Amino acid sequence: MANNTLSSLLPILLASSTLFFFTTLSTAKTHDRFSKTLSPQKLGLNKQKLTHLHFYLHDTLSGKNPTAIKVAEAKTTNTSSTGFRTVVVMDDPLTEGPEPSSKLVGRAQGLYALASQNEIGLLLVFNYVFIKGEYNGSTLGILGRNAVFSTVSKVREFPIVGGTGIFRFARGYAQARIHKVDPKTGDAVLEHSVYAFHY
Numbered sequence: 001m002a003n004n005t006l007s008s009l010l011p012i013l014l015a016s017s018t019l020f021f022f023t024t025l026s027t028a029k030t031h032d033r034f035s036k037t038l039s040p041q042k043l044g045l046n047k048q049k050l051t052h053l054h055f056y057l058h059d060t061l062s063g064k065n066p067t068a069i070k071v072a073e074a075k076t077t078n079t080s081s082t083g084f085r086t087v088v089v090m091d092d093p094l095t096e097g098p099e100p101s102s103k104l105v106g107r108a109q110g111l112y113a114l115a116s117q118n119e120i121g122l123l124l125v126f127n128y129v130f131i132k133g134e135y136n137g138s139t140l141g142i143l144g145r146n147a148v149f150s151t152v153s154k155v156r157e158f159p160i161v162g163g164t165g166i167f168r169f170a171r172g173y174a175q176a177r178i179h180k181v182d183p184k185t186g187d188a189v190l191e192h193s194v195y196a197f198h199y
């Protein structure tokens with residue numbers, strides 16, 4: 001099809017439902033400055049790997065240096081038995097073993113909101129930010145829910161929605177179990193087990 005025939009057809013195409021077909025056809029043929037189709041191999045995306053990570057998260061609410069701090073609540077939050085409408089920001093260390101002195105492998109940075117009216121239900125939005133070895137600088141993004149006192153299962157599970165560095169194109173899930181919790185302060189050590197597909 002000659003170019004001028006194409007441009008005279010353009011208004012009709014724009015007005016019709018064949019627009020989708022037209023744009024598909026034209027991007028397949030041309031490379032413009034904005035977009036192009038790449039082969040995954042060109043980005044070094046050859047074989048998908050499955051990585052398992054295991055570490056402990058230290059969530060400290062009490063003392064001089066808390067790692068999770070309430071930053072916001074509504075005027076009416078104190079009327080809710082579930083803390084509904086509270087927002088907490090955290091920067092929790094991740095270590096190889098359960099002891100706080102154990103080797104640091106990264107941090108969990110982000111926030112959680114108490115998002116349930118009927119039970120303690122957290123909306124979690126955070127990144128695992130790794131510093132250990134080849135993972136230094138890479139992150140995994142979590143968007144999940146934690147029904148803290150749910151008795152359905154002792155294991156909490158959160159989706160991995162993406163990642164950076166080594167974990168580009170990541171997807172997977174993380175499981176968390178309580179290792180130790182201080183009932184007075186709420187300070188907790190949680191065992192995390194992470195399964196991530198990536199390249």
Ligand SMILES: *[C@@H]1O[C@H](CO)[C@@H](O)[C@H](O)[C@H]1NC(C)=O
Binds near residue numbers: 075078079
């Ligand atoms: C909640 O806090 C407000 C002040 O922000 C106070 O006026 C109100 O009495 C409190 N309600 C309860 C149930 O404690």
Ligand SMILES: *[C@@H]1O[C@H](CO)[C@@H](O)[C@H](O)[C@H]1NC(C)=O
Binds near residue numbers: 133
């Ligand atoms: C991680 O990388 C940064 C920047 O290259 C470096 O300064 C730091 O020492 C590294 N950390 C570890 C634990 O290797």
